[in-house]
Amino acid sequence: MKQKNFNGRIFLKAFICFSALFAQQFKHSIVMPVPDLSFHPSIFYGLDVLEQMDFKPLYGKTIGVFTNQTAVNRKGQHLLDLMKIHPKIDVKIIFTPQYGLFAEQNNQFKLQGDQKYDPIYNARIVEVFGRNIKPPEWAMRGLDLILIDIQDTGVRFSTYIATMTKILEVASEFSTPVIILDRPNPLRGDRVDGPVVRPQFQSFEGYHIVPIRHGMTIGEMAVMANEMGWIKNLKRTNLTIIPMANWKRSYWLDKSEHPWINPQPQIKSIRTNLAYVGFGLIEGSNLNDGRGTDRPYLRIGAPWLSGFHLYEKIIQLKLPGVEFRVVEYVPRKKLEDKVIPLHVNKVCSGIDIFITDPDRFDPIATATAIMVLAQQLYPRQFKWDELNRIDMLYGHSQLRIFAAQGKPANYLPPLWLKDVLKFNEFRQQFLIYK
Numbered sequence: 001m002k003q004k005n006f007n008g009r010i011f012l013k014a015f016i017c018f019s020a021l022f023a024q025q026f027k028h029s030i031v032m033p034v035p036d037l038s039f040h041p042s043i044f045y046g047l048d049v050l051e052q053m054d055f056k057p058l059y060g061k062t063i064g065v066f067t068n069q070t071a072v073n074r075k076g077q078h079l080l081d082l083m084k085i086h087p088k089i090d091v092k093i094i095f096t097p098q099y100g101l102f103a104e105q106n107n108q109f110k111l112q113g114d115q116k117y118d119p120i121y122n123a124r125i126v127e128v129f130g131r132n133i134k135p136p137e138w139a140m141r142g143l144d145l146i147l148i149d150i151q152d153t154g155v156r157f158s159t160y161i162a163t164m165t166k167i168l169e170v171a172s173e174f175s176t177p178v179i180i181l182d183r184p185n186p187l188r189g190d191r192v193d194g195p196v197v198r199p200q201f202q203s204f205e206g207y208h209i210v211p212i213r214h215g216m217t218i219g220e221m222a223v224m225a226n227e228m229g230w231i232k233n234l235k236r237t238n239l240t241i242i243p244m245a246n247w248k249r250s251y252w253l254d255k256s257e258h259p260w261i262n263p264q265p266q267i268k269s270i271r272t273n274l275a276y277v278g279f280g281l282i283e284g285s286n287l288n289d290g291r292g293t294d295r296p297y298l299r300i301g302a303p304w305l306s307g308f309h310l311y312e313k314i315i316q317l318k319l320p321g322v323e324f325r326v327v328e329y330v331p332r333k334k335l336e337d338k339v340i341p342l343h344v345n346k347v348c349s350g351i352d353i354f355i356t357d358p359d360r361f362d363p364i365a366t367a368t369a370i371m372v373l374a375q376q377l378y379p380r381q382f383k384w385d386e387l388n389r390i391d392m393l394y395g396h397s398q399l400r401i402f403a404a405q406g407k408p409a410n411y412l413p414p415l416w417l418k419d420v421l422k423f424n425e426f427r428q429q430f431l432i433y434k
Helices: 008-016 046-052 079-083 160-174 218-228 270-284 307-317 363-377 389-394 398-404 413-430
Strands: 029-031 061-067 089-096 110-112 115-117 124-127 145-149 178-181 239-242 299-302 322-329 348-355
Touching: 029 218, 046 079, 046 178, 046 239, 061 079, 061 160, 079 089, 145 160, 160 178, 160 218, 178 218, 218 239, 218 413, 270 348, 270 363, 270 389, 299 322, 307 322, 307 348, 307 363, 363 398, 363 413, 389 398
Parallel strands: 029 239, 061 089, 061 145, 089 124, 145 178, 178 239
Antiparallel strands: 110 115, 115 124, 299 348, 322 348
């Protein structure tokens, strides 16, 4: 079969002739079988698979959709635009996560009073974050199905997984089926790193007992939560995953020909996403993390800090896959920023982070080393967040206590190695891809 002749009909014929590769292993969740498409060079996300099926699993159903700007196919077409040509699909509710439905939202919805509606479907837009951490009951009434398609960051303290779990929780209460269109873990699916969050430090930014870098897709995370009864009170959801085809765990997100769409406003590249694994922790301190500049999560500094002094100490650790440069800068608030950057309009001294080898770079070890050094070099000026938010982001109090004890920064990574090994073994039973 020539690749240039590949089309939807061939795909559907292959779909009928699938092997039972995935029709197997879960008690409470279904992973839809997909054909062997190894003859084709492309990676197919869950949305691509559903599109090749002409969205038929959604026909005749009134649905709620949990999505944002990242739900695009290989051609950059959005899920909501693709479904609008199918009159048999009734989109009633659009659930949105933190940061909203689209990055530029001015022309993407219409207002009726204080309520937002999507102009394509006249569907009510309901934010599932902030005041509503889970879908309100009125929004669930009359729904036959909830469809989820969103690109996660692969980082534990992103809130999309927590919001997804809250949707699964409410769906279980209403006995509403849920279909998840799977997407890659952008940071490879074979890398796990960082401490597992302890129960006393769970929050919306650390909702499940997983490491900071968990190496799982959103579909795999949903299966794990559903199978383990983590949704709430051992409840289970009628859950179906439409998986990817041709995706391998060793792939970075840029392996695919799908366009890059910022999963969060400040994460504008795969390298920024990788840096966020560690430098998202900086938010738990009084260091500026590069937000307010053109290098969010790739810059660190403060008005009271000497970039030269920090640089001299950090290069002695010989951290792999990364280089540092001294920088002086002023964080500025942009019109679209919802949060004012720390030390806004103040001259900061610090260092820029340049990832030279993504496969060797350890973002958590690098970021924690910088915070430990900052406290040791500037014990009077360096502060943790007043509410010890660092404990919620990191997963327990170990980092804060370790830094206070004045121990060498490179002693910290071995302390979470046991967590990594145990979780990596535990997660194997929920993995969909090799």
